[in-house]
Every structure is written in C-alpha cells, then in structure tokens.
Amino acid sequence: MRIFLSFHGADAIPSIDKAHLATLPPKSKVLDLGCGAGIPIAERLCLAGHAVTGVDSSARQIEIARERVCRATFLQSDMMTVDLPVSSIDGGAAFYSITHVAATEQGLLLSRIGEWLKPAGVFVGSFGTGSAHDWVGKWLGTEMFFSHNSDAVTFDFVRQAGLQMVRAEVVQQDNEDARFLWIVARKMN
Template sequence: MTSPTARIVAAGYDRLADAYLDRFGLSAVRQRWLNRLAAALPKKGGRVLDLGCGAGIPVARDLAMLGHYVIGIDGSPEQIARARRNVPGACFAVADMCDVRFERATFDAVGAFYSISHVVAAKQPKLIAHVAEWLRPGGVFVASFGAGPAGEWTGEWLGAEMFFSHAGEAASLAQLRDAGLVVRESAVERQDNEEIDFLWIAAVKPQG
C-alpha cells in the first residue's frame, strides 16, 4: 500500500510534470554521474533500472540511445505518460519504488537520480537492500541522497506540496555498506541548477 508521503510526492509531480522538466531538465552534475553509470555498462544491451525516472529525460533517454534496455519506475502517472512519449524504446511503469519487486540479479545497473530523497529515511535502508539484490554481481548503483543534517520536510515546492527526507551522509554510506555494496566514489556536490547539495555515490555489487 502506498504511503501518505509517497502519495504527496506522486501528486506533486503530477502537478509539476512539465514545470519540473523545464526547470531541472539540464544539469552538468547529474550528467557527470550518469556518465559514470553508462561507463560501467556493457557497450550495448545492458539492463538498467531507473528509479524515479520522471519524464524519462535525460537518464532513460540517454541510456536507451546507447542501446541499453531501460525500465523506468515512477509514482507519478503524469510523469510516466510523458516518459512513454519521450522514450518509446524503454519500458515504464507507475509504481512506488519501495513496493516494486524484481528477481535477484536482474540488472547491470540501477540509477536513482534525485528520487531517494523523497523516500522516508527509515525506509531507505530496505530500498537500498533491494537494489543490492536486483543488481547482478559487478553491477553498479549510481544515486543521489540528501546532504546535510538528517531530517524530513513537507511543504510547498515549485508551487506544489512535496516531501523530502534523508538520513545524513554518514548514515547513507553506512546503509550502502550494510547492503553489501562497495562505494567506489562519493562526493557532496552543489547543484548547478539550484542552491542545494546532494551526496552522490557510485557503488558496486562485488563479484562472487
């Protein structure tokens, strides 16, 4: 069952579907970390899960153009409708990322760009554990987490009600390790399209 906070996020992104892409469609920071994910994939034919895919731009679009099979998940029906139009070569579904299930070792990579910060901090460890299960050995997880003091916030954002939550950088990194992932890169970076910092990580599921 979808949680109250997940419903807030989904309804907010329904309302902001076009405005969000106009405001945040371009980011050099996101592109650098997307490039790290793409570099870890086979030349073609990789299987990638895009958690919180939004309208499919740029993550699902760029990966599909490189010849990879992309599955995008988002709680917003309006965002998914746009993703299906924008990236017809990928597969998209309306779903709560905390509830969706996949077989073990399904994906070569999982990306979560600006989406985990909408998940209640107490639920993030279980989500990360699921990501670790879904990855194939040697698979990569590239994601952003909230930075700064841990906490939760609900309020007006870009003209719609929205929810954000994070556990803090040290706790997020510990949760990745607890899930059996090895963090290869991590950095707190200021966004180039808004005055906010995110913790970015690239983690690998060990072989064997």
C-alpha cells in the first residue's frame, strides 16, 4: 500500500511507507500528527485495519477529516499540547507537520512521541533538511510557519527520545522545490 500516492505520486519516498506499515501488528493503534483533512494518511491506515487517531490544530481540517474518514478518531489540538496516555500507540506518523513546530521545540515533541509509543512501536515522519529556524512562507496556497534543524540535530533528538533509527532518507519532492528528511524509528524497549 502506498500511503503517499494521492499527494506525492507513485515514486515519492520509496518504501518508507511500506516499512512503516509492514512492521505494524494488525489492528494497531496509530497516531497521525498534523492529520489535516485525514487524507491520505489516516484514511489509508484505517483501510489497512488500524485504529487511527488524528491530531490537527485546525478546526476546519478536523471537521473535514471527520466527514471523510469516519472510522478514525480526530482531535482538534496542538500536537505540542495534546494529552495522550504513555505507551498507548503502536505507531506514529507525522507527515509534513513537524516542520510547522519551532525547531527549538521539535526535540520535546519527539520525546513526547517516544513516551506515547509502546515498546517496539514505530514512528515515521518528515523533517526539514538543514537548519532553517522560524520563517514564514507560502505553501499550499497560504502563509505558513516553518522551522527545522540540521539533520544531525534531528538525529540527536530522535535518539534522545529513546528511538532507534531504522532508516533515514532525504527525498526531493516531485511536485515542488523542496527536500524532506524522512525518518523511520522504533522505540527501544
């Protein structure tokens, strides 16, 4: 299953999505951080039989997600402050959302993800490449906040969160002039 297909095209981010899904036990509890309207990530995870909780700060996006992906649970909340139980998820996804969190807070967010994951739980997420703290730019037709750390700092944050790197890959977007660092990591026991 290619969970990026509808947004990125058939060749985007080779096998990272498969690596994530293949390691999830059937009927896993999966968190989609920055879920937007729930498509394609929450939708595809639900179709694969997983119990999905999506989190997004936009009331409108959550409203749309609830209409489009009725089998998932959606919470309107900032991903930095959402309250989730420790060791409550088998998998976590953050596709194109962590870049909208201040670089100085991304380590804390990864630590929270590490706390939410069950032992051996899997996280896959995209990060900006190279250091670019706090800037605003146009994306998807609107002004948005962006921030990211160097790859080395991001790798350190992943390790400090108790996650073991499974795979890291910088991928050029096929539909825009941008590169993202994709990370698959597993919570250490």
